[in-house]
Amino acid sequence: xxxxxxxxxxxxxxxxxxxxxPRELLLDAIDVARWAPNHRxxxxxxxxxxxxxxVDAVIDLIVELKTAGKGEATRAAxxxxxxxxxxxxxxxxxxxxxxxxxxxxxxxxxxxxxNMMLYLWQAGIGVKWTTGAVVRDERLFxxxxxxxxxxxxVGLFYCGYxxxxxxxxxxPVVEIVTSLS
Ligand SMILES: Cc1cc2nc3c(=O)[nH]c(=O)nc-3n(C[C@H](O)[C@H](O)[C@H](O)COP(=O)(O)O)c2cc1C
Numbered sequence: 001x002x003x004x005x006x007x008x009x010x011x012x013x014x015x016x017x018x019x020x021x022p023r024e025l026l027l028d029a030i031d032v033a034r035w036a037p038n039h040r041x042x043x044x045x046x047x048x049x050x051x052x053x054x055v056d057a058v059i060d061l062i063v064e065l066k067t068a069g070k071g072e073a074t075r076a077a078x079x080x081x082x083x084x085x086x087x088x089x090x091x092x093x094x095x096x097x098x099x100x101x102x103x104x105x106x107x108x109x110x111x112x113x114x115n116m117m118l119y120l121w122q123a124g125i126g127v128k129w130t131t132g133a134v135v136r137d138e139r140l141f142x143x144x145x146x147x148x149x150x151x152x153x154v155g156l157f158y159c160g161y162x163x164x165x166x167x168x169x170x171x172p173v174v175e176i177v178t179s180l181s
Pocket of ligand 1: 010
């Protein structure tokens with residue numbers, strides 16, 4: 001398939017097959033991710049591969065945040081969906097006292113994440129990037145053993161072999177391009 005077509009066909013995945021994601025594949029994807037552009041070669045990213053105990057604690061926290069006061073059926077449904085996610089990782093960005101540097105570093109992390117997602121997609125694995133309330137909850141920093149003074153979360157990621165690949169749409173190119181003289 002043509003390169004551009006592959007890039008277009010990557011999708012955010014919500015529903016995964018119950019099939020293990022090889023750890024080696026995630027490490028290969030991180031190897032590719034770190035070749036993303038990054039100003040001043042700060043390499044501001046850090047990748048956390050979540051093991052079973054950590055995932056359990058993260059799921060408990062997400063369920064608590066998403067279902068407070070909503071009853072047992074909602075709680076069970078959210079828990080079931082999250083339990084079905086085959087692999088989890090998180091990406092953080094180094095904090096900086098210089099806001100320009102921190103913004104550039106965040107941009108570099110996003111480039112690295114896209115490298116990673118595209119590599120995984122090529123290998124048949126779909127990813128969902130999440131930035132829900134959990135990534136700003138200080139309890140998540142405790143679970144992941146992060147120091148909020150040193151790094152912040154760019155996202156929490158679910159991944160696995162897709163069960164369903166959703167349709168997506170984009171606005172036409174003419175609507176997003178302005179040609180200047
Ligand atoms: C920075 C960022 C944060 C995102 N956070 C969420 C999220 O919290 N929940 C979610 O369902 N999707 C999230 N997404 C995924 C987008 O919803 C998704 O990329 C969008 O619907 C387009 O779908 P596509 O990735 O298949 O093209 C996030 C994407 C990005 C880039």
